[in-house]
Amino acid sequence: MSRRAVVIGAGLAGMLAAAALSAVADEVVVLDRDDLPEGPEHRxxxxxxxxAHxxxxxxxxxxxxxxPGVSMRKHLLAAGAHEIPLGSGMVALTPEGWLRRWRHPGPSMLTCTRALLDWAVRGAVLxxxxxxxxxxxxxxxxxxxxxxxxxxxxxxxxxxxxxADFVVDASGRGSRIVTWLAALGVDDVREKTVDAGLVNATRLYRTPEGAGRFPLTMVQADPYQGRPGRSGMVLPIEGDRWMVSLAGTRGGGEPPSDPDAFLRYTLDLPDPIVGRLISGAEPLTDVHVSRSTSNHRRYLEKVRSWPxxxxxxxxxxxxxNPAYGQGMSVAALGARELDRELRRSALGEPGLARRVQRRVARPVESAWTMAVSQDVWYPGTRGGSPGVADRLVTAYTRRMIRTATGSYTAASAVWDVMSMTTGPTRLLRPSTVLATLSGPPLPAAVGAPLTDDERAVLRRLDRTGG
Ligand SMILES: Cc1cc2nc3c(=O)[nH]c(=O)nc-3n(C[C@H](O)[C@H](O)[C@H](O)COP(=O)(O)OP(=O)(O)OC[C@H]3O[C@@H](n4cnc5c(N)ncnc54)[C@H](O)[C@@H]3O)c2cc1C
Known part of the structure; x- marks a missing residue:
């Protein structure tokens, strides 16, 4: 008998789940309410x-x-995405100081528009x-x-x-899954929201001539000062463009939509490097602002009787909270858990769905802990405040980040966890703990760790007189 799987939502989670299901179902139908563009366009x-994604x-x-049969990395790079080695290709001011840059590249991340990413993944799966x-x-x-x-x-x-013989809900943050489950009689879903009231403001610029190889630049928010968080980032995307994304939390950190105020915000960050870079750059769009950024969790793995x-x-x-850049990776890790279980069991096997739901909760838990343990420190955060465990974790994490500013061992542990290539227990490995307790062997960089050539580019672009 022919087996049909239905996936709700043709976003990243939906298309990757469909790819996993295609190995075991005779028919996989992805349903989306949206018109999906033919090319890498916003929808x-x-x-x-x-x-920024x-x-x-x-x-x-x-x-x-x-x-199957596609290297998504090569596919995305060929479509125009940039590959950023975290160790050598990024300039980042953390709450504990500037991270050093290293000769060793460390793990990489890809940067491009979300439109390109979705289009490339959708096309590759189809x-x-x-x-x-x-x-x-x-x-x-x-x-x-x-x-x-x-x-x-x-x-x-x-x-x-x-x-359908199998249904995956991948309909995104607006999913009505709790209502749908309740209609079936499953009414014990526990939910939690921790909301720092983060606002994102983003504008695209043409990459200035000669600045195509400038490192990804970020000034991170500092949750630990009892003030609203404020951050800014310049990242290269396809089409010789820079995406400039600002983010700030409730109560005064929110970035503005007015173009002049947008630039002023970047210059008022703890280091004005983002503003200096874009002060003379040509804007290509208006400033886009959005506010749906809370940490929200549905503990489906804990439901008493899962269908x-x-x-x-x-x-x-x-x-x-998107400031930590995890949502898409958690979606992909979740789809991989589905794939692994599907390869072990028959599609209709009782208990399969529950096992998947429990496995998927692991990357969710890692990302949740990383995001919420920082968000609870911002003033005005709703739904959570720092407890004893948060204070302990925070004391250790801050010390490790301080160490990471001048220690490759600590920095690579931070990158691995941030990259979601390993879980947070990586931070408790003996070598990492030892490095953290010993502190940074090298002094923290004074000012942004730029090469002479990059410094010259920054000076040339700077119209602020700074
Ligand atoms: C401002 C911001 C910045 C972010 N930055 C990052 C980042 O840097 N890195 C990162 O990893 N993540 C980031 N994220 C998170 C990321 O956007 C999400 O984690 C990701 O989109 C999740 O993919 P998804 O497929 O689950 O949902 P979505 O991408 O939202 O897709 C859901 C799909 O379901 C469809 N749909 C909805 N309801 C129905 C229905 N009833 N019937 C049929 N179709 C339906 C929608 O049309 C949509 O196509 C950011 C999020 C925000 C808000």
Whole structure:
């Protein structure tokens, strides 16, 4: 008998889940309510797509495993994405000082627009599998609290039921999964929100001539001063453009949409490097502002009786403050967990969906801890405040970041966790603990660690008189 899998949402989590399902189902149908563009263009259903989307190494590695016969890294680089080695290609001011740059590149991340990333992943999955996409809005799940049997959809032709042997909800942060589950009789979903009230403001610029090789530059927010967080970042994206993304928390840290105020905000950061870089650059867009940035978690893995044949992935399961750049990687790691379980068990096997949901909770937990343990320190954060455990973790993490400013051992532990190539226990390895306790062997860099050539580029671009 032919087995059909249905995926709700053609975003990153949905397309990667579809790739995993294509290895075991006869038919994989992805449903999306949005019109999906033919090229790398922004779309309505992904409002966050206008903002910086860093793809960490752990997320990319999962994608490499999931899309059959395609190297997503090569595919994205060929489409114009940039590869940024965290050790040598990034200039970052942390709350504990400037990170040194090292000869050894360390893990890399990819930077490009979210539109390019989604288009490239969607295209690669459609070209290498039999997955099909249909335009439809999913209204609810069908089945019972024991087993999901499909979805009810609304299309241009009206409403209909679509039967399925397996359903994945990857419909993003607006997912109605809790309501859908309740309609089936599953009503014990615990949820938690920790919201620092982060606002993102992003503007694209033409990369100034001669600045194409300037390192990715970021001034990070400092959660520990009892003041709202404020941060800024310049990252290279496809088409010889810079994406300049500012982010700040509730109560005075919020970046503005007015272009002049946007520049002033960058110059008022703890170091004005972002503003100096863009002060003479040619803007290509208006400033786009968005506010849906809370950490929100649905503890589906803890539900008493989970229905068979249903898995929830990506933002539909958990969202994180985007300042930490984890959401897409968590989505990809989740799809890889689905893939691993599908390779071990038959599609309709009782208990399979529950096992996947529990495995998917692991990367979610890592990302959640990283984001929330910092967000709780901002004044005005709703839904959480620092507890005893947070104080201990924070004391250790701050000391490690301070050490990372001048220690390769500590820096590479931080990059590995940030990149989601390993879980946070990496920070407790004996070599890392020892390095952290010993402190940085090299003094912290005074000012941004730029080469002479990069300094000359910065001086040439600077119209601030600074
Ligand atoms: C400002 C901002 C910046 C971010 N920066 C980063 C970053 O630097 N790095 C990073 O890794 N992550 C980042 N993220 C997080 C990232 O955007 C998400 O984690 C990621 O989009 C999750 O993918 P998804 O497929 O789960 O959901 P989405 O990408 O939101 O896709 C959901 C899809 O479901 C469709 N859909 C919704 N409801 C229905 C329905 N009822 N029926 C049919 N289709 C439906 C939508 O049209 C959409 O196509 C950022 C988020 C924000 C808000």
């Amino acid at each position: 309505k259903g992904l409002p966050q797509g206008r903002h 860093l793809l960490m190494a752990g997320g990319l590695a999962s994608m490499e495993d999931l899309v 070209d290498s599998t039999g997955v099909v996409i249909r335009k439809a809005r999913v209204l609810e799940l069908t089945g019972s609290r024991q087993r999901v049997t499909g979805v009810r959809v609304s299309t241009a032709a009206g409403e209909e039921d679509l039967a 068979d044949r249903l898995v929830v992935l990506g933002d539909a399961l958990a969202t994180f």
